[in-house]
Amino acid sequence: MKWLMLVVLLMPGLAWAGEAKPLAEDPVAEARLKHLAVELRCLVCQNQTLADSNAPLAEDLRREVREMIAKNMSDQEIIDFLVQRYGDFVLYRPPVKATTTLLWIGPFLLLVGGGIALVLVLRRRGQAMTDTPVTDEEHRRVEQLLSQGERRS
Amino acid sequence: MIPEVGHFALILALCVALVQGILPIYGAATGSPVLMSVAKPAARTQFLLVLIAFCCLGYAFADKDFSVLYVAANANSKLPLHYRLAAIWGAHEGSLLLWTFILTLWMFAVTLFSTHLPETMRARILGVMGLVSVGFLLFMLTVSNPFERLIPAAPDGRDLNPLLQDPGMVMHPPMLYMGYVGFSVAFAFAIAALLGGNLDAAWARWSRPWTTVAWCFLTVGIALGSGWAYYELGWGGWWFWDPVENASFMPWLAGTALMHSLAVTDKRGGFKVWTVLLAIMAFSLSLLGTFLVRSGVLTSVHAFATDPKRGLFILAFLAVVIGGSLLLYAWRAPRVGLGGGFDLVSRESMLLANNVLLVVAMGSVLLGTLYPLFLDALGLGKISVGPPYFDTVFVPLMTPAIFLMGIGPIAQWKKASLPVLAMQLRWAFGASVATALLLPFVLGKWTPLLSLGLLLSAWIVTTTLVNIRERVSHLSAKNFMSGLSALPRAYWGMVLAHCGIAVFIVGVTMVKGFEVEQDLRMNVGETATIGGYTFRFDGAQDVKGPNYRAARGTVAVSKDGREVTVMYPEKRLYSVQNQAMTEAAIDSGLWRDLYVSLGEPLENGAWSVRLYHKPFVDWIWGGCLIMALGGLLAVSDRRYRLVWRRERLEEPEALRPPDKSAA
Numbered sequence: 001m002k003w004l005m006l007v008v009l010l011m012p013g014l015a016w017a018g019e020a021k022p023l024a025e026d027p028v029a030e031a032r033l034k035h036l037a038v039e040l041r042c043l044v045c046q047n048q049t050l051a052d053s054n055a056p057l058a059e060d061l062r063r064e065v066r067e068m069i070a071k072n073m074s075d076q077e078i079i080d081f082l083v084q085r086y087g088d089f090v091l092y093r094p095p096v097k098a099t100t101t102l103l104w105i106g107p108f109l110l111l112v113g114g115g116i117a118l119v120l121v122l123r124r125r126g127q128a129m130t131d132t133p134v135t136d137e138e139h140r141r142v143e144q145l146l147s148q149g150e151r152r153s
Numbered sequence: 154m155i156p157e158v159g160h161f162a163l164i165l166a167l168c169v170a171l172v173q174g175i176l177p178i179y180g181a182a183t184g185s186p187v188l189m190s191v192a193k194p195a196a197r198t199q200f201l202l203v204l205i206a207f208c209c210l211g212y213a214f215a216d217k218d219f220s221v222l223y224v225a226a227n228a229n230s231k232l233p234l235h236y237r238l239a240a241i242w243g244a245h246e247g248s249l250l251l252w253t254f255i256l257t258l259w260m261f262a263v264t265l266f267s268t269h270l271p272e273t274m275r276a277r278i279l280g281v282m283g284l285v286s287v288g289f290l291l292f293m294l295t296v297s298n299p300f301e302r303l304i305p306a307a308p309d310g311r312d313l314n315p316l317l318q319d320p321g322m323v324m325h326p327p328m329l330y331m332g333y334v335g336f337s338v339a340f341a342f343a344i345a346a347l348l349g350g351n352l353d354a355a356w357a358r359w360s361r362p363w364t365t366v367a368w369c370f371l372t373v374g375i376a377l378g379s380g381w382a383y384y385e386l387g388w389g390g391w392w393f394w395d396p397v398e399n400a401s402f403m404p405w406l407a408g409t410a411l412m413h414s415l416a417v418t419d420k421r422g423g424f425k426v427w428t429v430l431l432a433i434m435a436f437s438l439s440l441l442g443t444f445l446v447r448s449g450v451l452t453s454v455h456a457f458a459t460d461p462k463r464g465l466f467i468l469a470f471l472a473v474v475i476g477g478s479l480l481l482y483a484w485r486a487p488r489v490g491l492g493g494g495f496d497l498v499s500r501e502s503m504l505l506a507n508n509v510l511l512v513v514a515m516g517s518v519l520l521g522t523l524y525p526l527f528l529d530a531l532g533l534g535k536i537s538v539g540p541p542y543f544d545t546v547f548v549p550l551m552t553p554a555i556f557l558m559g560i561g562p563i564a565q566w567k568k569a570s571l572p573v574l575a576m577q578l579r580w581a582f583g584a585s586v587a588t589a590l591l592l593p594f595v596l597g598k599w600t601p602l603l604s605l606g607l608l609l610s611a612w613i614v615t616t617t618l619v620n621i622r623e624r625v626s627h628l629s630a631k632n633f634m635s636g637l638s639a640l641p642r643a644y645w646g647m648v649l650a651h652c653g654i655a656v657f658i659v660g661v662t663m664v665k666g667f668e669v670e671q672d673l674r675m676n677v678g679e680t681a682t683i684g685g686y687t688f689r690f691d692g693a694q695d696v697k698g699p700n701y702r703a704a705r706g707t708v709a710v711s712k713d714g715r716e717v718t719v720m721y722p723e724k725r726l727y728s729v730q731n732q733a734m735t736e737a738a739i740d741s742g743l744w745r746d747l748y749v750s751l752g753e754p755l756e757n758g759a760w761s762v763r764l765y766h767k768p769f770v771d772w773i774w775g776g777c778l779i780m781a782l783g784g785l786l787a788v789s790d791r792r793y794r795l796v797w798r799r800e801r802l803e804e805p806e807a808l809r810p811p812d813k814s815a816a
Contacts, residue, residue, distance in 0.1 A: 020679040020690065047395045052388040089537055103520060103521065107516070118509050
């Protein structure tokens with residue numbers, strides 16, 4: 001009987017020495033959660049994604065998202081639900097709408113504007129240019145200026 | 154007593170700064186050598202006074218003087234000395250003092266290294282820096298005085314935010330501010346040149362080393378901040394596009410553009426107007442960054458509004474500095490000549506196009522950072538602009554910039570030929586594309602971003618090699634090796650800095666592509682294997698720090714049965730602010746980092762543990778350091794030292810030190 005007791009006592013010990021289990025029960029759902037959570041904001045943190053945050057509220061919210069995933073809701077449905085409850089603030093990728101139009105097309109406008117300005121300046125410059133590179137005279141002046149202080153000091 | 158001395162030193166410094174800001178500039182305008190000669194001693198006096206103030210605040214922290222409000226708010230009797238000293242810049246008021254101190258430090262440096270400048274130029278430069286200093290001193294003395302008393306004194310302090318109790322806090326802010334404030338020198342040079350109406354090649358030559366040194370500091374400062382976030386925040390990220398990070402990144406982008414534009418102004422006399430604008434922009438963004446981070450406007454527009462005195466001062470100061478310099482610019486810039494002409498295809502035009510891309514990228518970061526603030530302030534709703542937005546915008550802008558970065562140094566000044574360039578670069582292009590297409594398969598996975606990252610870094614490296622070969626072949630050197638050693642340091646500096654970008658991109662690409670992460674429930678003795686490494690959790694013990702308690706886990710790591718290392722991740726609880734901190738354990742290596750962070754305790758001594766295998770992650774910061782080294786190498790170039798040597802030669806014989814090698 002003694003050896004049986006020993007085995008029973010050792011059983012948990014044997015189980016411990018194995019591979020660690022993932023924290024999540026369902027790795028597939030967890031991957032989806034991760035995928036969603038990196039673009040969601042933890043609402044009570046300074047500036048952290050839902051995936052990274054250890055705040056209790058973030059933990060609750062992750063659990064809710066897990067439940068929604070378990071209910072077979074699509075990514076879009078989950079996001080819609082969260083936005084309905086918390087507003088656009090929860091999304092790190094701001095939705096395209098009237099108030100964010102400028103945000104999304106701004107960089108494009110800057111690029112086009114910069115490109116046009118660049119071409120215009122270069123063309124106008126090409127026309128206005130009577131070739132005046134740094135002349136020898138100017139080079140001499142630079143050298144002279146650079147050595148001026150030494151003579152004074 | 155000591156805090157009052159500091160306060161008084163600041164008041165005196167303000168008086169000196171006013172004198173320094175007014176008399177020399179007036180003297181330069183009226184041609185009075187007496188007034189102009191005030192600049193140098195005034196700048197040195199001001200440096201000394203602010204140094205005294207800075208030391209006084211340091212003393213108050215070292216002495217645990219909790220009758221000073223700022224000390225009581227940011228330190229605690231149990232906080233170790235080095236963190237008490239770092240707490241000088243732990244919050245708003247002290248950061249401003251650090252800022253001002255570094256500004257006067259740069260001023261002091263200008264007085265030391267400007268003997269070769271014409272008197273009027275030096276007077277104007279120091280005058281402009283004095284005026285900037287007036288703004289900061291006035292701000293401190295009116296609405297954010299670090300020496301304000303707390304009566305009755307607090308029995309103990311509220312402690313420094315545990316997040317900031319880290320070696321990173323000791324190094325990162327001073328480095329970053331050296332960079333930020335260093336752009337004030339380039340700014341002062343530009344304003345001085347505008348005031349004097351002499352924007353010539355000499356002006357560019359003079360401001361180049363200053364700009365480059367400031368840029369090096371900023372690069373290192375940003376890298377330190379990123380590395381700090383990586384190991385301190387406990388979830389293994391290294392860049393979050395957080396507004397605070399963006400605030401330091403925007404001046405970096407503008408400063409990078411400025412360095413390249415200055416090169417054209419120096420070598421070819423072109424882009425003067427644009428260079429001046431970039432100098433103004435880089436410094437304005439530094440100011441904006443400081444205030445964004447330090448005014449509390451980022452946490453909430455409303456926090457900013459609850460203390461309107463500070464907010465109004467900041468806005469007024471920004472308006473005066475930026476508005477004033479832009480007005481001066483609009484008035485003076487049209488009179489500036491065009492400089493040397495160049496074709497649509499030339500090194501000049503490529504540098505200009507790259508400048509446009511850098512500035513557009515900077516503008517996009519600015520837009521993304523400020524947009525939520527404006528929406529909130531206008532009552533149009535709260536939004537978050539985070540990594541998905543910035544990644545979407547940034548990658549398409551930087552890709553062509555890096556493509557041009559490869560061609561630019563090879564293209565000739567003034568007029569380059571596309572067919573010739575294509576011939577020169579054909580194998581570089583072929584090799585890069587082949588690397589991008591094949592290497593991911595060798596590594597075991599192909600994704601578009603992985604391929605793009607490898608393409609860009611291979612492109613930088615191969616074009617650099619082509620460039621070196623071209624340069625040597627033009628030197629008509631005896632053999633290749635002697636040709637290599639004949640190339641100037643400024644050139645090697647550029648090569649090194651560009652390769653730094655390539656190293657950086659490899660790091661980012663590899664870690665994004667191949668990082669492995671696992672969240673595990675680890676019982677004592679259980680193992681997990683990622684990236685070929687086996688991690689065994691050997692339990693956690695309680696340990697006690699100076700001002701915290703911690704659970705310290707022991708994780709033994711082995712590979713192929715051989716022990717590699719033992720790691721000790723901690724979960725700390727800081728007693729004063731009752732805040733929990735994750736102290737990750739990291740085993741760094743050239744090819745990979747192993748990263749373990751403790752989550753929460755579970756039943757039976759088990760813990761939730763997060764394990765990462767991060768290939769090439771150290772290349773990210775290594776790349777930044779290489780860039781900064783490149784900058785330093787460029788500054789040590791003969792061109793800049795020449796001035797020094799000539800000075801010594803012209804000294805009277807009797808004064809020369811008995812050093813034969815001086816000649």
